[in-house]
Amino acid sequence: MPHATAPVDPQTMRETAALLLAPDAEPPSPEELKKLHQTLDDMAHVAIPEIEVASGRLPKDDIPRACALVCVGEARMRLRIPPGETFERQLSLTTKLARSVRALADHCQTLRCAS
Numbered sequence: 001m002p003h004a005t006a007p008v009d010p011q012t013m014r015e016t017a018a019l020l021l022a023p024d025a026e027p028p029s030p031e032e033l034k035k036l037h038q039t040l041d042d043m044a045h046v047a048i049p050e051i052e053v054a055s056g057r058l059p060k061d062d063i064p065r066a067c068a069l070v071c072v073g074e075a076r077m078r079l080r081i082p083p084g085e086t087f088e089r090q091l092s093l094t095t096k097l098a099r100s101v102r103a104l105a106d107h108c109q110t111l112r113c114a115s
Contacts, residue, residue, distance in 0.1 A: 007046075008043075008046055008047050008050050008105075008108045008113050010105035010106070010108045010109045011105075012043075013043050013047065013101050013102065013104065013105035013108075014102055014105050016036070016039055016040060016043065016098070016101065017040070017098040017099070017101045017102040017105070018102075019036060019098075020036065020091075020094060020095050020098045021095070021098050021099065021102065027091065028091075030087055030090075033087070033090055033091060033094055034090075036094060036098075037083065037090065037093070037094040037097065040094065040097045040098055040101045041079060041097065043101050043104070044075050044078075044079055044097065044100060044101055044104060045079070047075075047101070047104040047105070047107075047108055047113070048072050048075060048076065048104070050108060050113040051068050051069075051071070051072055051104060051107050051108060051111060051113060052069070052072060053113075054068075054108075054111035054112065054113045055068045055069055055107075055111055058111075064107075064110055064111065067107070068107040068110070068111060071100070071103045071104060071107055072104070072107075074100055074103075075097075075100040075101070075103075075104055078093070078096055078097050078100050079097070081093055
């Protein structure tokens with residue numbers, strides 16, 4: 001499945017994740033949730049390789065590198081989980097993906113990803 005090729009934009013990633021994670025966020029409609037999940041999925045697929053490249057420039061025992069790579073692993077795990085049949089399951093998975101995208105945005109900023 002092809003994914004977005006736009007550069008990593010940590011601010012947009014955070015804003016998109018906030019649609020689900022903000023304290024006052026309203027649950028999206030099923031159609032909005034599907035679009036939001038796809039957008040978050042695309043953002044993660046763009047950010048992950050950038051983080052891997054940026055972290056590869058750091059020493060192997062560097063703590064920010066280790067943290068970024070753990071975040072990448074968790075995001076990849078969430079990307080492999082099927083969305084589920086019920087709205088509640090889809091909302092739960094998309095919310096977890098939003099948390100990963102927000103964390104990926106933080107690591108992109110910290111590591112100064114190239115995009």
